[in-house]
Amino acid sequence: MLRLENITKKFNIGTIDESTVFDNFNFQVKKGEFVSVVGSNGSGKSTLLNLVCGTITPDCGNIIFNDKNINKLSEYKRAKFIGRVYQEPKAGTCGNLTIAENMALADNKNQFYGLSKCLSKKRVDYYKTLLEKCDLGLENRMTTKVGALSGGQRQALALVIANMSDIDLLILDEHTAALDPKSSDTVMRLTDKLVKEKGITTLMVTHNLRFAVEYGNRLVMMHEGNCVLDIAGENKQNVVVDDLLGKFYEISIEKGN
Amino acid sequence: MDIFLNVLKVTLEEGFMYAILAMGVYITYSILDFPDLSVDGTMPLGAIITGVLIMNGVNPWLCLTIAFVLGAVAGAVTGILHVKFKIRDLLCGILTYTSLLTVNLIIVSAGTGGMSIASFFREPTIFNTAPAALVPEKIGGYSLRILIMSFVIVLIVKIIMDLYLKTKSGILLRATGDNSRFVTMLAVDSGKIKIIGLALGNGLAALSGSVIAQSRGSADPQMGVGMVVLGLASVIIGLSIFKRFSFMKTTTMVILGSIAYKACLSIALELGLPTNYLKLLMAVIFTVAIVASRISIKKGGAHVKA
Numbered sequence: 011m012l013r014l015e016n017i018t019k020k021f022n023i024g025t026i027d028e029s030t031v032f033d034n035f036n037f038q039v040k041k042g043e044f045v046s047v048v049g050s051n052g053s054g055k056s057t058l059l060n061l062v063c064g065t066i067t068p069d070c071g072n073i074i075f076n077d078k079n080i081n082k083l084s085e086y087k088r089a090k091f092i093g094r095v096y097q098e099p100k101a102g103t104c105g106n107l108t109i110a111e112n113m114a115l116a117d118n119k120n121q122f123y124g125l126s127k128c129l130s131k132k133r134v135d136y137y138k139t140l141l142e143k144c145d146l147g148l149e150n151r152m153t154t155k156v157g158a159l160s161g162g163q164r165q166a167l168a169l170v171i172a173n174m175s176d177i178d179l180l181i182l183d184e185h186t187a188a189l190d191p192k193s194s195d196t197v198m199r200l201t202d203k204l205v206k207e208k209g210i211t212t213l214m215v216t217h218n219l220r221f222a223v224e225y226g227n228r229l230v231m232m233h234e235g236n237c238v239l240d241i242a243g244e245n246k247q248n249v250v251v252d253d254l255l256g257k258f259y260e261i262s263i264e265k266g267n
Numbered sequence: 268m269d270i271f272l273n274v275l276k277v278t279l280e281e282g283f284m285y286a287i288l289a290m291g292v293y294i295t296y297s298i299l300d301f302p303d304l305s306v307d308g309t310m311p312l313g314a315i316i317t318g319v320l321i322m323n324g325v326n327p328w329l330c331l332t333i334a335f336v337l338g339a340v341a342g343a344v345t346g347i348l349h350v351k352f353k354i355r356d357l358l359c360g361i362l363t364y365t366s367l368l369t370v371n372l373i374i375v376s377a378g379t380g381g382m383s384i385a386s387f388f389r390e391p392t393i394f395n396t397a398p399a400a401l402v403p404e405k406i407g408g409y410s411l412r413i414l415i416m417s418f419v420i421v422l423i424v425k426i427i428m429d430l431y432l433k434t435k436s437g438i439l440l441r442a443t444g445d446n447s448r449f450v451t452m453l454a455v456d457s458g459k460i461k462i463i464g465l466a467l468g469n470g471l472a473a474l475s476g477s478v479i480a481q482s483r484g485s486a487d488p489q490m491g492v493g494m495v496v497l498g499l500a501s502v503i504i505g506l507s508i509f510k511r512f513s514f515m516k517t518t519t520m521v522i523l524g525s526i527a528y529k530a531c532l533s534i535a536l537e538l539g540l541p542t543n544y545l546k547l548l549m550a551v552i553f554t555v556a557i558v559a560s561r562i563s564i565k566k567g568g569a570h571v572k573a
Contacts, residue, residue, distance in 0.1 A: 084456075085451055086451045086454055086455060087454065089451060089452050089454040090454040093452070096448070100446070101446065101448050101449070102449065102452070103446070103449060104441070104442045104445045104446045104449050105445060105446070106441060106444075107438065107441060114435075115438055115439060115449075115453060118453075119454055120454055122435075123436050123439045123455065124435055125434045125435070126434060126435060127433060127434060127435075128435045128437070129433070172452070
């Protein structure tokens with residue numbers, strides 16, 4: 011479904027800060043997979059997501075989505091079939107708008123934003139049913155400005171919003187990293203529920219090894235622009251956090267860190 | 268007493284007319300978070316085009332529409348410079364404003380046969396033809412046509428804007444200023460929305476220019492000097508004074524802010540301030556408004572971006 015072919019990506023080309031994140035990198039995601047990506051800082055996880063979403067373009071190589079080359083497709087056009095939740099809870103919603111307004115905008119995704127009224131009573135009732143699944147009581151606060159919500163609530167809302175339209179791929183960019191342990195657990199459970207419900211293909215970057223082990227059906231560890239570990243299916247079920255930690259140390263020692 | 272009522276009348280008249288411009292600035296500055304300096308050029312653009320057209324016998328109401336459209340086009344240019352050519356926001360406004368200085372001179376000189384001011388004192392304007400003509404010329408010794416008409420126009424603009432800000436397009440505009448990444452995720456080109464917002468804002472500025480020119484019976488390129496400051500001050504004063512009235516629409520706050528701002532100027536002039544000091548006073552009031560709104564934030568009051 012998603013294929014990255016021979017990707018090369020360098021930053022600060024031509025300066026002394028030039029750094030190569032990917033050199034001839036290949037990566038594939040099959041339909042229905044829930045991939046957890048772990049790796050140290052600078053291993054290329056975020057670059058990977060930014061390349062897929064179109065925030066940045068590769069220097070060489072192709073990004074193929076559903077057999078179509080999307081290299082030249084701008085970020086907002088890719089958003090038609092890709093949903094994304096960012097690390098910062100503020101990024102996925104609009105703080106100045108109410109919960110209902112945020113959801114109404116998302117409800118209209120892929121349609122024309124014209125001069126018709128944005129909020130309708132009937133749709134708001136439907137939004138409430140979506141929020142009830144979060145179990146955070148958000149359904150009773152439809153006219154609250156999103157800026158007044160806590161990080162966890164906001165992230166849960168962002169997750170629901172990203173899933174409101176029919177997307178083919180869900181990108182989770184360390185979406186629990188900025189939350190306290192309890193909230194991040196809540197959000198992660200909600201993520202799993204939403205993903206399983208729609209069987210949506212998901213690419214999740216996380217620093218939380220426990221989440222990487224417990225959730226998803228494929229686990230990838232990245233290091234210096236390469237996949238150093240890629241396990242799926244039954245093997246994935248047998249992995250424990252200590253295995254991953256061991257692998258992390260192994261890499262660090264090899265590189266003399 | 269007579270003097271007082273007269274000052275009050277002029278303050279309200281001007282407050283209403285400049286409130287249209289302030290609502291335009293509210294769109295670009297508060298909603299879109301775009302420091303737009305093109306207003307100094309688009310306001311006189313609307314005024315001058317109106318003057319020239321009225322001198323050539325064009326219907327004054329049609330002039331309002333034409334002024335709005337031209338202002339919107341100029342605002343869209345600012346937006347395109349920013350979005351398509353990736354020029355910094357502040358610079359885009361300066362570029363458009365500087366270009367409009369020439370455009371305005373060309374229009375006024377071409378339309379008047381080489382003069383630098385378009386005068387149309389005896390021509391029909393929105394203030395002396397129907398429906399304004401229904402209002403008696405003098406009520407109790409006062410000529411209230413301009414006051415009533417400018418109130419009606421600002422009310423219409425306000426209602427349309429309130430309705431617009433509840434539409435899908437309007438809420439998307441608010442989202443763009445707040446979090447453009449969110450808009451990108453909605454599969455919408457946030458750059459396009461910015462251009463629309465700038466077009467609307469400057470359309471309103473030009474509309475305000477058209478109304479002001481018609482009330483004075485003349486228009487010249489100098490009218491635009493200080494309009495950015497005036498608009499920003501009205502918005503900031505309005506939002507910081509009236510934010511605690513949560514029932515009040517922001518557009519109402521902006522209109523009241525514009526009146527409050529004009530009142531400050533009127534009082535100063537009545538107290539004997541020479542007109543040469545006017546622009547300095549405008550800047551001072553603006554500064555005081557910003558500082559005062561900060562203080563109200565510290566006290567846990569309403570938050571106004573300044």
